[in-house]
Amino acid sequence: MRQCIVLFGLSVACLSARAEPPSSPPDFDRPGLGAGTDTVPRGAAALEFGLPAYLRESGAERVRSTTWSGDVLLRTGLAPGLELQLSGTPWNRQRLRAPDGSESRLRGAGDSSAGLKWAGPGSNDRTAWAVLASAVVARGDAAFSDGRQYALAVSVEQSLNDQWQLALFAQQQRGAGQRTTTWAPSISLQATPTVSTYLEAGFFDASDGPDQSIAGAGLSWRVRPSVQLDVSFDVGLDDESPDLQFATGLSVYLD
Secondary structure: HHHHHHHHHHHHHOOOOOOOOOOOOOOOOOOOOOOOOOOOEEEEEEEEEEEEEEEEEEOHHHHHEEEEEEEEEEEEOOOOOOOOEEEEEEEEEEEOOOOOOEEEEEEEOOEEEEEEEEEEEOOOOEEEEEEEEEEEOOOOOHHHHHOOOEEEEEEEEEEEOOOEEEEEEEEEEEOOEEEOOOOEEEEEOOOOOOOOEEEEEEEEEEOOOOOOEEEEEEEEEEEOOOEEEEEEEEEEEEOOOOOOOEEEEEEEEEO
16 A cells, blocks of 8 residues: 555645646557567656566475566656656555465565666667666555666667667666666567567576566557557566566546
């Protein structure tokens, strides 16, 4: 509940700002790993929901865990090319199953974070880049918290033509005695004016644990110019990575 109160209070403060004149909706950050390069105009907002996300992985001593979670991301513009992001996972349900068949169940809220995304100068219709700095502002329940974390990320997008686009997301995350570096390249196709699909890979180098690698795909559908539905999945490429991740989402733009 504390995490929800923090997000709600900051959201109200941000949305009380005077909005800029209406504009075409920016690209949403979901689905997929990382974030895009678009920012929300000043005073407008984008709400992006995970409805929900599913994670299955095998841990130490062959303990298998399945987790369902609901995440939310609020993006609101502060100035041209600059937006505030507030995110959290207020709903988590996890089941742990041991080799002998015994089970345990956990539930609770995850961490809440705040971040600033800045669209870099020189971006155009062919090449765009952005920087995202974020930090945990409210810790969740112990089972679903990574502790105090700080992250700095860069997203770069290169359009090959009107349909194909290459992208790279890179992030350095530190906190709680840990350091994780993420690399996530992707290629996307604008199949129709309202449907887009992509392929992605993710590589994670952790200072206190084994490296992980995943790959997957996703699809987004603009039901209306300001409303998007999405579905995506990723599978582990080695024994140390999650077996399967699956997510559906809803994103709404408000100006």
